[in-house]
Amino acid sequence: MSLPRALTIAGSDSGGGAGIQADLKTFQELGVYGMSAITALTAQNTTGVQAVYPTTPDAVVTQIRSIGSDIGLDALKTGMLFGSDIIQAVAAVIREYGWTKVVVDPVMIAKGGSVLLQESAIHALITELLPLTEVLTPNIPEAEHLTGLSIKRATDKREAARKLAAFGARHVIIKGGHDDDEQKATDLWYDGRDFYELEGKRIDTVHTHGTGCTFSAALTAGLASGLELKAALEQAKAFIQAAIEGGIAIGHGRGPTNHWAYKRKSC
Numbered sequence: 293m294s295l296p297r298a299l300t301i302a303g304s305d306s307g308g309g310a311g312i313q314a315d316l317k318t319f320q321e322l323g324v325y326g327m328s329a330i331t332a333l334t335a336q337n338t339t340g341v342q343a344v345y346p347t348t349p350d351a352v353v354t355q356i357r358s359i360g361s362d363i364g365l366d367a368l369k370t371g372m373l374f375g376s377d378i379i380q381a382v383a384a385v386i387r388e389y390g391w392t393k394v395v396v397d398p399v400m401i402a403k404g405g406s407v408l409l410q411e412s413a414i415h416a417l418i419t420e421l422l423p424l425t426e427v428l429t430p431n432i433p434e435a436e437h438l439t440g441l442s443i444k445r446a447t448d449k450r451e452a453a454r455k456l457a458a459f460g461a462r463h464v465i466i467k468g469g470h471d472d473d474e475q476k477a478t479d480l481w482y483d484g485r486d487f488y489e490l491e492g493k494r495i496d497t498v499h500t501h502g503t504g505c506t507f508s509a510a511l512t513a514g515l516a517s518g519l520e521l522k523a524a525l526e527q528a529k530a531f532i533q534a535a536i537e538g539g540i541a542i543g544h545g546r547g548p549t550n551h552w553a554y555k556r557k558s559c
């Protein structure tokens with residue numbers, strides 16, 4: 293197989309732990325050539341998001357076309373999309389190129405509470421992007437917000453996953469980082485028919501900035517490399533587990549995960 297290529301369409305995190313920076317580091321660590329289309333600049337560090345400066349739909353589409361018309365790609369992911377106009381533009385360009393290995397991380401709110409997706413953009417996310425989505429990776433608050441359901445028990449997670457699949461996503465992974473299990477961090481995978489669990493030991497740490505971005509980027513890298521979804525998910529889970537175990541205590545707040553830990557571990 294030729295060099296695998298992956299694109300991330302997301303926001304920039306100046307602190308380097310989430311967004312575009314986390315995605316490109318993850319692609320690189322997994323041997324995938326990484327490319328980016330930036331939807332917004334955030335001034336951000338381990339204590340939170342200080343400011344958000346969205347780009348324009350035109351700027352986003354032009355970046356994506358520069359890649360589509362020349363280098364091409366094997367898989368793509370979306371992260372912070374911020375507004376409905378950017379979502380509509382991204383969906384249109386995905387349709388234009390006919391890309392199908394599309395991972396959507398429906399980033400809404402940073403762990404510090406800052407809004408990374410406007411409320412007015414939820415409708416566009418559901419109607420424009422989810423029908424183009426191969427794998428949707430919400431955390432629990434995002435799954436609740438998209439479905440209007442309250443997720444307290446395992447059965448609620450399953451109902452939410454069914455509802456998200458009905459919006460058009462072919463596979464749904466509801467991530468377990470925010471649930472109240474103190475021993476395990478378990479992600480639920482729904483393939484439109486059956487449910488599976490991806491289990492990991494919960495690590496007691498505050499250094500979890502960028503976990504969702506890193507997990508979805510690792511999944512995208514696996515798909516770009518030609519792995520089947522099950523193998524790509526297992527690799528992504530092992531990648532994020534190692535990255536959280538090796539979390540980096542820099543700054544004065546919630547430090548980033550360690551993107552080189554997985555490769556070090558497997559060497």
Ligand SMILES: Nc1ncnc2c1ncn2[C@@H]1O[C@H](COP(=O)(O)OP(=O)(O)O)[C@@H](O)[C@H]1O
Pocket residue numbers: 430431432467468469470477478479492493494495496497500502503504505507529532533536
């Ligand atoms: N403390 C933790 N220990 C182990 N795995 C975790 C922990 N927190 C999150 N994860 C895992 O990291 C991935 C991202 O999940 P989550 O933190 O829920 O996403 P987000 O960053 O979007 O809120 C999932 O695979 C989840 O199970």
Ligand SMILES: Cc1ncc(COP(=O)(O)OP(=O)(O)O)c(N)n1
Pocket residue numbers: 302303304305310311312334336371372399401402403404408500501502503504505506
């Ligand atoms: C630019 C940007 N994109 C996404 C996020 C959210 O990342 P996530 O992996 O969910 O991690 P936390 O912010 O929740 O720690 C972000 N912060 N910035």
